[in-house]
Amino acid sequence: MNLTDAHAIQKAVNSGEISAREVAEQALERIKAVDGKLSAFLNVSAEKVLERASAIDKAVRECALPLAGVPVAVKDNICTRNMTTTCGSKMLQHYVSPYNATAVERLERAGAIVIGKTNCDEFAMGSSTENSAFGPARNPYDLDRVPGGSSGGSAVAVAAEMATLALGSETGGSVRQPASFCNIVGLKPTYGRISRYGLVAFASSLDCIAPVGNSPKDIALFLSQIAGRDEHDSTSSTVEVPDYLSEINRPVQGMRLGIPKEFFGEGLDPEVRLIIEAGIKNAASMGCELVEVSLPHTRYAIADYYIIAPAEASSNLARYDGVRYGFRVESPADLQDMYKRTRSEGFGAEVKRRIMVGTYALSSGYYEAYYGRAMRVRTLIKRDYDQAFDRVDALLSPVSPTPAFKIGEKASDPLSMYLSDIYTVTANLAGIPALSLPCGYTSNGLPVGLQILANQFEEGKLLRLADAYMQTFPVPKSGLKV
């Protein structure tokens, strides 16, 4: 069975042509064969996977299931009952959630199989998966390079064919950037499109669960199963979930595509620029009209994001105090000592850095100057998009200013790592959907993704454009090192 196609797997499992157990065994074998080199997974329980696969084989005899037998990798900051959810942190190394995230509940109801939990930057803070307390994941196109982050493990699992689909999460680009680095498709949905219940909170006004797959069609199938209102998340949207698969088949001719000039300025790697410019020409040749647009506040986006996200994180991560769950230091002198040492030993450097920045930005005397101002600049960033989407259907841009960088290259300079998020954070600040799709390779054979952005709740349009593009200009998968 080809593990890169969820449609084919569910069809074969539903018709009895192959069993879910055989598919699961194949995925487990692939993990066993290659994940020693990649470190995409933090936890795989073959026994539970096979048990679940057998249950699905029974269930499909009664009725067809939309994701029957599809192996799905789940980022380790998304709660799964009976399996650890570590968030890539020593703080939650042994944490087992008593409940499933709504997205997990729904994908299991649809017949999918959680094949394992994937490596990520600690509490999803990072752009390389190097901040995992359990060691970095590696890029399957060059084992000395990062897969991107923070959902690096989920991207690698799909790229290296250990899983067919994956759940990642996005706060500032954490699925699109690894999708770009690993040559697959990653969708950051509209804020509130997928319930956040069971997604371990980082920055609640930005966080989204985000699907990863090999094709827009598979993502459409996946999204239609997990999206929609959930009473456990008051910020989940009541907007009806459309039939994404039928939206995909509508034509793209006549669509107006905006090119935001601020996304092609200083800092964009020349080779990446050429690949993206070629991608834009390709899109135009499908009968789309290109329009130059301006998003003037983009230059403030990183500064804005690195106030808002740490401010919310400092508040959300206050819960890790060694009392109710997670790590606690040995023999604390008193309560204060327990709090401080638990947090200082349980969190890694980047998480502490962001808690510090956030605490500072929210502290008495600085609140209005930092957090207050950042919320106003966020309004301006959102307005830039509102104005652009008055004129165009979607926007095209790079995902990341560079291809995958070397492991360790940016580790000692946190600010340079932050700057690499420039083309992705604005979608999170504005709450709009955006997607990364394979666009080409650099001369070193490193994948480069093209980003498409659309207005809130226009995932259907994004997937339609992406599918048309990938059908017309497929990027052959070549150069996997595993």
Added chain:
Amino acid sequence: MIVSITRAEVLKIADLAKLHYKDEELDAFVLQFQNILEYVEQLKEVDVENVPPTSHVSLASDFEKHIFREDEIRTSLPEDASLSNAPDPGAGHFRVPKVL
């Protein structure tokens, strides 16, 4: 623009955040912290006069209609599940070091 932050200020923030930096880590951290604060200073260039804050993008859609629900009794996690991850559970409680 130069932002200067002292070791003492960093220690105060660390205290608020219930974090501790070892002496040998502190100088490097103060420098990183200062670099980040200098970078975000550029937000001060933006004219935000009469611009309302956005705390949450959901406010733009139908969010407000759905943040309230009837106050009805529902089942919650049973005690053993609630305590199952506790580092030091005891007698149906979370135990902590002596406070008084």
